[in-house]
Amino acid sequence: METSPTSSESAPLVRAQDLRKVYRFYPSPLARVRELLAGPGARFHREHTALDGIGFELGRGEALGLLGLNGSGKSTLLRILCGVTRPTSGSCEVNGRVSTLLDLGAGFNADLSGNQNLDHASMLLGLRGETLEQLRPRIVEFSGLGDAMDDPVRTYSSGMVMRLGFSLAVHVPFDLLLIDEVLLVGDEIFQRQSLRRIRELLSQGKSIVLASHSLGDLTAVCDKLLLLERGRQALVGPTGEVIRRYLESSERSARRISEGDRLLQGTAVPQETLGKIRIAGVQVLDGSGAAVPELASGEPVRIRIRYRAEEPVEDPIFRVQIFRNDGLWLSGTNTARGELALGKVEGEGTVTLVYESINLLDGDYFLSVGVWPDEYPSYLSRRPFDLHDRAYVMRIRSGRPEGGGIVFSRHRWERE
Amino acid sequence: MKALLAEVWSRRALVASLWRSDVLGRYANSAAGFIWAILAPLALIVVYTAIFSALLGARVPGGAGGPARPLGSPIPNGIGFGFFVFAGMLPWMIVQQTAQNAPGSLLNHGATLRRFAIPPSVVPAAVVLSAVTDAAIAGALFVVVLAATGRLAPVRLLALAPAVALLAMMALGLGLAASALNLYGRDVAHAVAALLPFWFFATPVCYPSEALPLSLQWALALNPMDGFLQTARWAMVGGALPSVLAVVWSAAAAVGALALGAWIFQETRGDFADLL
CATH class of the missing domain: 2.70.50.60 (abc- transporter (atp binding component) like domain)
Incomplete structure (x- = not known):
């Protein structure tokens, strides 16, 4: 597949420079007030550096994979890319429209029908009414929801909600699609349909950022990989090279994961x-x-x-x-x-x-x-x-x- | 404040959609559906006119059966007292509904705000829109009732337009500040809920302002709601012209509240994504 961007598009779609994101945790709301009153220098919070020193460029038609364990900063980076979270320092330019496959059920009102929710979600995405009406038949067809589109979303299974959210996200006009791999689950037919659609979008010159911990998916879809380790950019480059170097670093093999490692705290x-x-x-x-x-x-x-x-x-x-x-x-x-x-x-x-x-x-x-x-x-x-x-x-x-x-x-x- | 208003205005379709989704959700799965949007305020009108005229109207000075009132007093008697209360209730409904729904609004839309890059200001704006619309439905019904009983002076109704606009500005200012600050500590929502009854009873909704003792008239003078209530009453049920001082003070307070709320919101919005 030809993925080289045309020369007329001189600016890259995404340019991230020295991104850093620090979260502050205050033990209580009062600590925040105390810190404010105590003036500069006083610290009543603890900090967690979620991202540090991240820099990369992504051209049109390119797919970037974010590789890393849970808690390595993949989600934070996706949130910065979609413009929801601001970096603490550094810059992140996205010269195009963004669509996301994160948190697919977000923005849906359970009491409204699938169709009414499409109306509302298109407003959240900033679409014009006529654009939605052009897209609606394709969104509904892809989701496979059919007549259920007139039923309230509260009657949907979680899989149906995801299908609706997915279908909307991949059919609206965008230049960059952000995907959290966890969402590429669901019934197998829909999953295959989804992957086919993602490949189709890539061949149409759309760009993709895919966060995953699965080497297999990343090699299948991505041209470039960015390996995150505890918020730092451990490696970035062409997929094959990053995977080779990733596998060569032997210290990551059979080891006891230390206590307090964020990786397992969520799942254990x-x-x-x-x-x-x-x-x-x-x-x-x-x-x-x-x-x-x-x-x-x-x-x-x-x-x-x-x-x-x-x-x-x-x-x-x-x-x-x-x-x-x-x-x-x-x-x-x-x-x-x-x-x-x-x-x-x-x-x-x-x-x-x-x-x-x-x-x-x-x-x-x-x-x-x-x-x-x-x-x-x-x-x-x-x-x-x-x-x-x-x-x-x-x-x-x-x-x-x-x-x-x-x-x-x-x-x-x-x-x- | 300008930047924030421009932002909300540029996404007005989204504000309307948030409001619409809220309203549709409210009446979904109910047999009567939107009829409730009319029945509920209609019931309020009946309650206020019937109860206040029959019970309280008898006890306030000038009420039915009370002592004779001095000439020129703005307080009508009999069923008129019920209308007087309801006309004052309408502007209060806007403030009350905003105060109840705005503080938690950003939190309630947390999932949406974490996923979609929308300006967060549209969320409290939709709360205010919802409050204004509900009051407007009730107000429209009230106007019909007034017309039916031959009490309406259509020209005076025009005064409602600037009053509602200013009141909406004040509500938006409160909504912006409360929704933003509540993200830092949920105490804000509780504090607003606790303080609201004080404000309600400090506002002459259910009693004529003359009923306040002289020693408390200063509190009335400071209450920005008084100008709105006077204007609403004059526009809908007539009586004395609103006091210029009260109206000017209310207008200034509304603009001030919006400026302050917008400032707080703009200063804190950078933290929202991390707090949601």
Whole structure:
């Protein structure tokens, strides 16, 4: 696909220079008043630097991917690009109209019908009435909502609300589309339709900024990548180069995510534990038992769990779950299902889960490791002895082009 | 203030759409629908005219059955007292509805403001528009009732136009300030709700201003609502001409309130995205 911008468009669509965004947190409204009264120099707040030193340019027809863990500043950068949040310092010029796929249900009034909400949303977007009337048939058709457009939005499923929001956002006139990857979910048919529409828009010379933690999606759509790490621009450049350098930085492989890391605070379920037996350490190792920065698809993996029993425990169950980085549970197993009866457990020890071949493709995956008193009736109703919820990262790299997606099954092609 | 008004004016279609969506939402899923927009103020008119004339009208000086009143007093008697109260209620409704809905308005539209790059000032502006429209519907019905009972002087109604414009400016000033400050501390909405009854009873809506003791007349002189009430009463039910001083003071206070509210809003709007 030809993506080079025409020479007549001399100014880039987006030019961000030295962007910095600092959020201030005041313990109470009074602290703000006190700070105001105390004059310059006094500080009654704590600061969080969400973005620092971000600078890039984006031309027309280009797609930029924002790569980074949760809390790395992707959403803040998207909000600055769509003009909702102002940077604390630095500048961000956008020379065109912006449409967003963020928070798709926002702006909808649940009591109004889909059509009435379209009227209102078009006003929020600053569209003229006749523009909306031209677009309406296409928006409705793409959303697949049909007659439901006359029903109040409160009767819609969350998927229907998203389809309406998505359909509106991709059909209004714009030059730059901001996408939060989390939104590219929903039923599979609509998801495929959405991705097709995004590619179509790119080929029409629209620009896209896509925030994601999935390397696969980013390589599929983006020309350029910007890697964010704790609000800093760790890498920026052509997709292939950034991914290569990203994967080379080995320090990011199988590591325990430190306490207070913002990554998992949002997703981890705080849970009371019973104690008695603790997980002392988890290592993700290759088939030979060596610690390596990344594991290869299709190769053996050993997950080694060290435990320490503070008092003797009868038949505890060790459980390991693998999650994708958006929280999708991919796989899970436990010692009861693996028919490893541990009997009475005392003192320190180790159990190891051995995958003969890990059939996951390129990406960072999260491991939850827990020790439980029993398996049934439900993990939700029970308290574990100890649980490290999504606390370990397992980096998988596909050495060969096995195919796309998350899972890989050993296969071959035949012609009959 | 100019910049803010220009901004709101340039997005007036959006203000109207916010208002429309609010109204449509309010009457959605109700069998009578928009008829409620008329029934509710109609019920108010009935309540004020009937109750105040029958019960209170008897007790205020000059009311039905009360002692004879001095000549030239603006307070009508009998059913006229109910009309007198309702005419004063209309401008108060604008202030009250704004004070109730404006402080939380930016917060309520938080999701919208976080996603769409719209000027936040349109949100309190839509609240004021909603308050003015509701009062206008009630006012229009009231005018019909007045005409039916032969009390209407159409020429005097013209005085309502500048009065409503100024009152809307005052309400917008209050709405802008309260909605912005409430983002810093929710105390603002609670404080406004707590102070509102004081203002209501300090305003001669349900009683004639003469009923205030002389020692409290200074409070009436300072109350910017007095000029609006006098004007509304004169325009709709007649009686004494509004006092020039009160009208000038009300107009000045309205412009001042808008200037102050707009200044507060403009000074703080940079923080909104982070506070929502």
